[in-house]
Amino acid sequence: MNFQKKNTNFDIVIVGGGPIGIAFACGLANTTIKIAIVDKLSKYAISNPKVDGREIALTQHSLKILEKLNVWNYVPKKLISTIKEARVLDGNSKYFLNFAHSEIKKECLGYIVPNYLIRKSLFKRVKNLKNVTLINNSECLAVNISKKYATLKMSNKKNIKTSLVVAADSRFSKMRSKMGIAAFTRNFDKNMIVCRMRHGKSHKNIAYEFFRYNQTQASLPYIKNQSGIVTTATKDLTEVLMKMNKKQFNKEMENNFDSSFGKMELVGKRYSYPMITTYAKKFIAHRFALIGDAAVGMHPVTAHGFNLGLKGLDILNTEIKKALKNKTDIGIIDALKNYQTKLHRAAAPVYLATNGIINLYTSNILPAKITRQFILRFVNIVKPIKQTFLNILK
């Protein structure tokens, strides 16, 4: 990787050095494509990401992509946990919908890795790539597209010219709006608190999602009797939970999990995120593509945002390599349109299903409460429906 700002001509400029922008660059290792990753953060912040409370639940498919990108080797094995089973419970009922690893014929349903570790591992891989330049401390302010190239206006007063702009600049993507691409946006008026907790009883590598009547409480089984604890609730309630002293918070969580983990103790800090989802109305334009959260910003309740981002960048990597092989210009619509079609096909059902689940499982009116119970039983019993959910994890 190069760390200089003199060069201003690249084949691809990735706006955003978050996990998806960097993973996309890793997918173009060993090609002749000259890539720049532009990020407003410092090199230190990108290479040494801070703990942010997110424990990422990776699917088996994501594992395959991270292996293909040569990134998985960099994740310390002793810091990876597995999910053997996932249980979904509703209201105060003890009945649960169960997904087990045996149903997908794998040794686990998925893997838990803290987000900062994924980002650190991605950086370790990308820094070895000779065709990638990191332009840090630089915000991309505007994008201008002409027939033959795109020009990016940077905060460091330099303009960068490129054949293709790939925007991985978050769900609030400035590049998306500068390109005039609208997005379906939904503000749930809720916050999600994430934190790590240590507990007395073993989680047995089971992930839980409790759709209570006033909040959603989830746990992701991590190493050494610890879990990633996820609480989604109204802003007022999450503010109270954020301010609660540690002892009270521990007690509150023990109660919310019906003491199934025994004594619980907060490890580190609590982090709060606003719940806003976005889905871009299109993912491509001439010399422009959206990836990661900039394309589809999922609600984290079903833990699919990063997984979907990996799927998308894998598709785009493949299409770009195809264009390169066929000696086609990588920035023209013809080279990009397969990406749009395939990502939409993968993302729309997951996005709509997730939003549907949230609509139903956060509604407390009586018909919804009855439907909530019915659906858990229905999915548990009707094999083809259950298989549709399990297929997302494969």
Ligand SMILES: Cc1cc2nc3c(=O)[nH]c(=O)nc-3n(C[C@H](O)[C@H](O)[C@H](O)COP(=O)(O)OP(=O)(O)OC[C@H]3O[C@@H](n4cnc5c(N)ncnc54)[C@H](O)[C@@H]3O)c2cc1C
């Ligand atoms: C609480 C929580 C839990 C989650 N859990 C899961 C999970 O279990 N499984 C899962 O698959 N997903 C999960 N996700 C989703 C996952 O974290 C995101 O999908 C992922 O981080 C998106 O990465 P990204 O690179 O697209 O965007 P970001 O991580 O938002 O990175 C964007 C980057 O762009 C840079 N940038 C922005 N604008 C500019 C600009 N104009 N110029 C230069 N640089 C710019 C920023 O500095 C940043 O580095 C979770 C999300 C949250 C909030």
